[in-house]
Amino acid sequence: MADQDTVKYDGPAGGWGSLRGITRIFGKEWPTPGVLDTLAHQNKPGGFMCTSCAWTKPANHNAFEFCENGAKATLWELTTRRCTPDFFAKHTVSELRDWTDHDLEQTGRLTHPLRYDRELDTYVACSWDEAFSAIGRELKSLDPKSAVFYASGRASLETSYLYALFARLYGNNNLPDSSNMCHETTSVALKKVIGAPVGTSVYEDFSTCDAIFFFGQNTGSNSPRFLHPLQDAVKRGCRIVTFNPVRERGLEAMINPQSPTEMLTGQETQISSYYLQVKAGGDIAALMGLCKHVLAKDDEARSSGRSVLDRDFIDQHTHDFEAFEQLVRSTPWEQIEHESGLTRDALEQAGQVYVEAERVIGIYGMGLTQQVHGFDNIGMFVNLLLMKGNIGRDGTGISPVRGHSNVQGQRTVGISEKPELVPLDRLEEMFGFTAPREKGLTTVDACQGILDGTVKAFIGLGGNFVRAIPEQGAMEEAWPRMRLTVQIATKLNRSHLFNGDIAYLLPCLGRSEEDLQEAGPQIVTIEDTFSCIHGSIAKRKPASEHLKSELAIVAGIAKETLAPNPKVRWDEWTGDYSKVRDLIEATYPDQFHDFNARVFTPGGFYRGNSARERIWKTESGKAEFTLPKQLSAAGFADSAGRYRLITLRSNDQFNTTVYGYSDRLRGIEGTRSVLLMSPSEIRKAGLREGQVVGLSSDADDGRKRYVGGLTVTPFDLPNGCIAGYYPELNPLIPLSHHDQHSKTPASKAVPVQIVT
Known part of the structure; x- marks a missing residue:
């Protein structure tokens, strides 16, 4: 339990607190008429698919199939606030750099295409034709290798497919996306060890599993609708074991806001049977301890003619188990305890839950992926599941919980910097x-x-790239040295305040707004975290008559950039998105057959997963046991005065969008400028609660990085670990501090020192 002197939230996730959070944003935004109808149809077949997280949209949906953060995202998009050219006539870009992330987005929806006027240091209105022509002219003058086509995780499958096609027709595979910042480690590691780059579980598995093991995922804030199947699982006897340095209330207790009985009586459901506060970067060691206990129990069982391990599965479907077994047996418990920050007894109790469960699902988030040795984190998690055949059976699987609504789908239809993952031969034939x-x-x-200086142009399809990346200070300084920058967005954010020589800010429709093209109202599609495809159709009036859809903007730029090609029909595709779905089906026929006929399948249509079928598309043709070379995923050694910084998102936030200053589920109100430390670490460092301090980078590259103005706040964390908010603390993360295989920034264990 948390120290009584720490800030904390004693209530459950969900409940009245969740409803109050929605009501507060409703009162702040005064959303446009019809928002209640949008919420009523949100995440339901034939309705609008939320722009927030990628949690699935079940066929048997609840009366209200949205969560607190999903509702906030919709209210935020359907605000009555407008950011017009008149606003920019009153404010220079340099002045706006002093505004907070929250206040920038509070200016409201962008209404007109804008060009940055460097002489005036502000944005001025322009026509769409002017913008497309100027952008196309600049792209044609550059070496294609010097342009970057970035995508956030929101754009539809249709837009994503054409965006990737545009980049390749232009001449490069420079297609990084928000997955590179969060779950690229998943794509690389799972592809290597099970032959499929995404999770193997489906929604129905949560109704038959006996145990769920969580690592580094904050369900209560990042995917609250997930709490419903978790609550159902617990009530039928499933046991949940959680490993996280931070005690997140969503994995401790919840009240279902859609249950009148629970709301009126305050009856909570305890979610986790065991909650182990592993040290940041200690997950490899913790998983090693679990595996060590499983082997010990298998030894006991074999002495009486039984087995804990699924030896038939191991023999038929896995590779390198013997080497892995030898590594586990030879790893001392003392090292495991030291690196994980957990006791042997705690790990053995958690391991016993795994031993006794017939069907286990492994859940994880960025606590595993955003580490220097994140690949080994995921490899070890898969090792644990393989030991008992917990991949490729109902009620089992490895299940990363993805963040942004279509970040997984974008990779599926071609947004990838890895050409080997894209059917290029087929694209060449088609176009x-x-x-x-x-x-x-x-x-x-x-x-x-x-x-x-080798990148000369940056096209941003959504997102807040400059704010979300590491090395913020140096990046903001370098950004204006580019020749061309283009940002496609719904609202103003900090990335729009740093511009190249030629710069445009292009406003797009939100997903909740009617997209009317030549063929009529358009449907778009997205892919959820379980590889299911969902159609989305919107009915709300657009925020401005001058907005274009993301797809239309991509097509408009492409037309002005590329030479005419009779097989590339931008106008036809813009007029009717079903024709783009035909292209996706032709490119990926096994996964998207009968695409247009299935867009509104209740619960989405499943595009399949080879590893779920126990078809292992790996080098050996089997699932791979991996052998980590170290027990710490942090990538740096502990030393005097060095802390492991964990960056967090608040309950009032989605990615870089800050809805407000209420982190209710952690008991922090009114500020984001905090440094969270355990009371014992505060005393050890000679600090006091409320003291204002700074953090400096303690990376071994010798570069100075600093963030100040942080208030020391007592919080329940493991020794040696401190925490603060993302993206405010991103300037402390070196660009070189990333997973060794995927290059995902390692923001869950950053070496820093406290400066008084």
Whole structure:
């Protein structure tokens, strides 16, 4: 339990607190008429698919199939506030750099296409034709290898497919996306060890599993609708074991806001049977301890003719188990305890839950992926599941919980810097061109290219790239040295305040707004975290008559950039998105057959997963046991004065969008400028509660990085670990501090020192 002297939230996730959070944003935004109808149809077949997280949209939906943060995202998008050219006539871009992330977005929806006027240091209105023509002219003048086509995780499958096609017709695979910042480690690690780059579980598995093991995922804030199947699972006897340095209330207790009985009586459901506060970067060691206990119990069982391990599965479907077994047996408990920050007894109790469960699902989030050795984190988690055949059976699987609503789907339809993951031969046949085969730039590579001057142009399809990346200070300084920057967005954010020589800010429709094209109202599609495809159709009036859809903007730029090609029909595709779905089906026939006929399948249609069928598309043709070379995923050694910084998102936030200053589920109100430390660490460091301090980078590259103005706040964390908010603390993360295989920034264990 948390120290009584720490800030904390004693209530459950959900409940009246969740409803009050929605009501507060409703009162702040005064959303447009019809928002209640939008919410009533949100995440339901034939309705509007939420722009927040990628949690699934079940066929047997609840009366209200949205959560607190999903409702906030919709209210935020359907606000009555407008950011017009008159606003920019009153404020220079340099002045706006002093505004907070929250206040920038509070200016409201962008209404007109805008061009940055460097002489006036502000944005001025322009026509769409002017913007498309100027952008196309600049792109044609550049070496294609010097342009980056970034995508956030919101754009539809249709827009994403055409965006990726545009980049390749232009001549590069420079297609980093928000996955590079969060779950690229998943794509790389799962592809290597099970042959499929995404999770193997489906929604129905949660109704038959006996145990769920959570690592580094904050369900209560990041995917609250997930709490409903978790609550149902617990009530039928499933046991949940959670590993996280931070005690997140959503995995401790909840009240279902849709249950009148629970709301009126305050009856909570305890979610986790065991909650282990592993040290940041200690997950490999914790998983090693679980595996060590499983082997010990298997030894006991074999002495009486039984087995804990699924030896038939191991023999038939896995590779390198013997080497893995030897590694586990030879790893001392003392090292496991030291690196994990957990006791042997605690790990053995958690391990016993795994031993006794017939069907287990492994859940994880960015606590595993955003580490220097995140690949080994995921490899070890898969190792644990393979030991008992917990992949490829109902009620089992490895299940990363994805963040942004279509971040997984974008990769599925071609947004990838890895040409080997895209059917380039098929694209060449369909569109009559020679596709680039050179590997493109990841997010980290793109940042490095901007710093060294080799990247000359940046197109941003949504997102807040400059704010979300590491090395913020250096990146903001280097950004204006580019020739061309283009941002496609619904609202103003900090990335729009740093511009190249030629810069445009292009306003787009939100997903909740009617997209009316030549063929009529358009449907778009997205992919959820379980690889199910859902159609989305919106009915709300657009915020401005001057807005275009993301797809229309991509097509408009492409037309002005590329030479005419009779097989590339931008106008036809813009007029009728079903024709783009035909292209997706032709490119990926096994996964998207009968695409247009299935867009509104209740619960979405499943595009399949080879590993779920126990078809292992790996080098060995089997699921791979991996052997980590170290027990710490942090990537740096502990030393005097060095802390492991964990960056967090608040309950009042989605990615870089800050809805307000209420982190209710942690008991922090009215501020984001905090440094969270355990009371014992505060005393050990000679600090006091309420003291204002700074953090400096303690990376071994010798570069100075600093964030100040942080109030010391007592919080329940493991020794040696401190925490603060993302993206405010991103300036402390070196660009070189990333997973060794995927280059995902390692923001869950950053080496820092406290400066008084």
